[in-house]
Amino acid sequence: MKIIGILICLLLCSGCWDMKEINQLAIVNLGAADKDPETGRITAYYQVINPSALTNKQSGAAKAAVYTFKFEDFSLGRFTRQTTTxxxxxxxxxxxxxxILSERYAKQGITDMINFVELSPDRRTNVIFLIAGSPIETIINSFSPLERMPGRYIRSLINLSGQGFETGYEPIRIKDLAKGMYRKKPMVIPIVSYTSSEPAKDTNRLEDIDIRKKTFLFVGGAVFRHGRMVGRLNFDEKQRYFLLNKNLTNYIETLTVNGDYVDVEASHIRVRRKFNASGLTYRIRATLRIVNNQQTTPVTRGNIRDIEDKFNRQFEAESQAFVRMAANKDWDLLGIQDRGIRDWKHVKVTFKVESDMSAIGNTTGPHTFERGN
Amino acid sequence: MGIGERTVGEIKQQLGKSPDFVCQSAPLRDDDRVHCIYLASIVICEQIDELILKPILEAYAAGRNEGFSKPAAPEALSSLVPIANKTIAAGTAAAVKKLLDGQCVLVAEHAPGFLSCDVAKGDYRSITEPKTESSIRGPREGFVEDIEVNMALIRKRLKSPNLIFESFVIGSETATNVCMAYMGNIANEGIVNEFRKRLDAIQTDSVLESAYIEEWIQDKTLSPFPQLISTERPDGIVAKLLEGHVAVLIDGTPMALAGPITFFQLFSSPEDYYQRADIATLLRWLRMFAFVLSIFVPSLYIAIVSYHQELLPTPLLISIAAQREEVPFPAVVEALIMFITFEILREAGLRMPRIAGQAISVVGALVVGQAAVEAGFVSASMVIVVSLTAISNYISPTYSFGIAQRIVQFVFMLMAGVMGLFGLMCGVFMLFIHLVSIRSFGAHYMAPLAPLMLSDLKDTLVRVPRKLMTRLPQETKAKKNAR
Known part of the structure; x- marks a missing residue:
């Protein structure tokens, strides 16, 4: 009986050893890392949530919703231990x-970070991955407006931009990177930048109405080949990359029709790729909707056909320019090599685009008062 | 000294010279007398005077008695007494029993045996609405403490010659009348025999409430779950009888027992059958959901807050973390403090004089709720968890099932507190093992899910419209299938 009692006590105690109360945790909301290419030393930043500042009731408590902890060491595994200091x-x-990883870290290769995250049972591999376009210390030490936690701010931005994607999110999670690392096709990861050279270090920044002065900003994407950053794409190139790789199904294109601007939203974009003797053929179908029409003439059936033709031609032209840019930079952004074609640069890529206008807005004829007078 | 006087002396001796023992000796003629004995506290004295003594004395005075020339005998006396419920018997012990049943015993001076006449007081409360099982729609009558009234309430609803009552007297001291009821053409013989056997086997000095009987005849003693339904609603008992169950009525208590039962029957209420099937089904689901809430909410809260914070969405995690910033206790201690305090308040609320109840409610609400949160002893989320759980406990139609829920809930809380979700899962498995191991008079407690009885599901997980309920539940192994 005594032995059973002791065993039960031991069993219960072994359970309690694992106990970590919720108020004993430093909940990390945003992480960042930088690696010195000369010394190889890694600087890790943990942005930890201050829960009491995030509840409305405790007005007397500290205002800072997050605090950033900075550590430096030569190996990733040593940081958890170091945080106890x-x-x-x-x-x-x-x-x-x-x-968020610094650009210089990304250029040295991020395989060590992917391995570290994937190895740890308590780290989630659906954490999104970003490259810093500004000094990492500026980004990680800045408060954000509207969303009091910068991590959540950045995540919300990414979630919004992911709405046009087929899967509902940009394929930029660590597990996407781990999967894409083995392919010849480079991956594109968003670059987050900061609009000021000075970080918004204190909460007084939240009193400033001009958000643009100091805030996070997404500027294009970083191109990763086999886990190493090899270059940058601008916003339009990044969008084209995701369109041609069947990730993005929705975007806005600005066309010039009859000398005036027409913005159309292309949705339900279906991309079919076919390799044949003559090369690679892309068949693209899209549904269009006019979101802005600056033409002075009413929208007629002929005009709709003009818009559709213009969209088809422009899409083709921009895509061809994208293919040429990729070949010049030696980036197989269409993943042709992954189909077993080594001489990918000489594969002829043709685009056949078809579009249908489904909605032209509430009015067919524009208001022309100013021009008429 | 005649036989009668000796018998009276012996009876008086056996009753311990009780102060309410009355013996009136009435002279008949010459030296013949009749002794009229009774316990004044439990009989109607006027009836003895008017219906027993007066007719006898008048008959003898007028010389109308058939045995006028012979000494008075019980048979002769019986013909003079205009009371329907009367018996002639012999023996001191039998006489004592009759006296204790509220009967008047007439002993003739020179003849053996005695005549007993029922003149018992019927001082019982009137039939009122059951306090523990009130209903919106449905009969308002509830059982009372008198077994005969209770039998009448059943008979009134079930005018069938197949309704059988079997009587038992249980308790060496209390000699309580216990009555087993069943439908002869529906109830399974085996189950009826098992009830009979278990009731016969009860060896006890007293039966003061149905719980005494329940403990004696239930299958598994070490279980928090009720294995017999106890109800004070006659309509509920009649419904059970019609499904082939056996009911047990106990004199002195308004609670009747019925069995065999299954776990899922604890979620159904007689009221389910008095309203539309869809509404009844939704309400049944609500009760099941409340059961799940009451046993899992506190333990899940403890497990997640203490061990598995990664399961929470970030905004909720931050909210709970902020609330728990100043709380000095681990979640499991905090939960135990709150639940024990709540149990104390609940128990105090039940026992205390009604006039003080309001004061306790105010103190309870302020102390357990507002003040504890403001003082930082407990978090507001814990108060929500406790309130939700407490309300969910009360939704059970069977009171004893609500208590079982509370016991399971405490066990789960402790297991979640020491081993997190792993402990909780261990608890769930142990609960399932326990539940499937219970039998109620041979019926599987987890039927119709384990073992699966598809046709019984129509009145378990859902309550199908009455037109579709054409068959009796299989679990009671009724003699007939169709309703």
């Missing part, structure tokens, strides 16, 4: 929204 709570990573 300064952090009064245990590091809790599962709620990390995003991981």
């Amino acid at each position: 300064i952090m009064p709570r245990s590091l809790f990573m599962p709620h990390m929204q995003a991981l």
Whole structure:
């Protein structure tokens, strides 16, 4: 009986050893890392949530919703231990929204980081991955407006931009990177930048109405080949990359029709790729909707056909320009090599675009008062 | 000294010279007398005077008695007494029993045996609405403490010659009347025999409430779950009888027992059958959901807050973390403090004089709710968890099932507190093992899910319209299938 009693007590105690109360945790909302190419030393930043500042009731409490902890060491595995030297709570990573790496770290290769994240059972591999377009210390030490946690701010931006994607999100999670690392096709990861050279270090920044002065900004994408950053794409190139690789199904294109601007939203974009003797053929179908029409003439059936033709031609032209840019930079952005074609640069890529206008807005004829007078 | 006087002396001796023992000796003629004995506290004295003594004395005075020339005998006396419920018997012990049943015993001076006449007081409360099982739609009558009234309430609803009552007297001291009821053409013989056997086997000095009987005849003693339905609604008992169950009525209590039962019957209420099938089904689901809430909400809260914070969405995690910033106790201790305090308040609310109830409610609400949160002893989320759980506990139609829920809930809380979700899962498995191991008079407690009885599901997980309920439940192994 005594032995059974002791065993039960031991069983219960072994359970309690694992206990970590919620208020003993340093909940990391945003992580960042930089690696010195000369020394190889890694600087890790943990942006930890201050829960009491995030509740409305405790007005007397500290206003800062997050605090950034900075550590430096030569190996990634040593940081958890190092945090105990300064952090009064245990590091809790599962709620990390995003991981930002400096550009110089990315250029040295991020395989070590992917391995580290994938190895740890309590780290989530659906954390999104970003590259810093500004000094990483500026980004990680800045408060954000509207969303009081910068991690959540960045995540919300990414979620919004992911609405046009077929899967509902941009394929930029660490697990997407791990999967794409083995392909010849480079991956494109968003670059997050900061609009000011000075970080918004204190909460007084939240009193400033001009958001653009100091805020996060997405500027194009970083091209990764086999886990190493090899270059940059601008916003339009990044969009074209995702369109031609069947990830993006919705975007807005500006056309010039009869000398005036017409903005159309292309949705339900279906991309079919076919390799044949003459090369690679893309068949693209899209549904169009006019979102802005500056033409002075009413929209007629002929005009709709003009818009559709213009869209088809422009899409083709921009895509061809994208293919040429990729070949010049030696980036197989269409993933032709993954189909077993080594001489991918000489594969002729043709685009056949078809579009249908489905909606032209509430009015067919524009208001022309100013021009008429 | 005649036989009668000796018998009276012996009876008086056996009753311990009780102060309410009355013996009136009435002279008949010459030296012949009749002794009229009774316990004044439990009989109607006027009836003894008017219906027993007066006719006898008048008959003897007028010389109309058939045995006028012979000494008075019980048979002769019986013909003079205009009371329907009367018996002639012999023996001191039998006489004592009759006296204790509220009967008047007439002992003739020179003849053996005695005549007993029923003049018992019927001082019972009137039939009122059941307090523990009130209903919106449906009969308002509830059982009372008198077994005969209760039998009448059943008979009134079930005018069938197949309704059988079997009587038992249980308790060496209390000699309580217990009555087993079943439908002869529906109830399974085996189940009826098992009830009979278990009731016969009860060896106890007293039966004061149905719980005494329930504990004696239930299958598994070490289980928090009720294995017999206890109800004070006659309509509920009649419904059970019609499905082939056996009911047990106990004198002195308004609670009747019925069995065998299954776990899922604890979620159904007689009212389910008095309203539309769809509404009844939704309400049944609500009760099942409340059961799940009451046993899992506190334990899940503890497990997640103490061990598995990664399961929470980030905004909720931050909200809970902010609330728990100043709380000095681990979640499991906090939960135990709150639940024990709540149980104390609930128990105090039940026991205390009604006039003080309001004061306790105010103190309870302020102390357990507002003040505890403001003082930082407990978090607001814990108060929500406790309130939700407490309300969910009360939704059970069977009170004893609500208590079982509370016990399971405490066990789960402790297991979640020491081992997190792993502990909770262990608890769930143990609960399932326990539930499938229970039998109620041979019926599987988890039927119709384990073992699966598809046709019984129509009145378990859902309540199908009455037109579709053409068959009796298989679990009661009724003699007939169709309703």
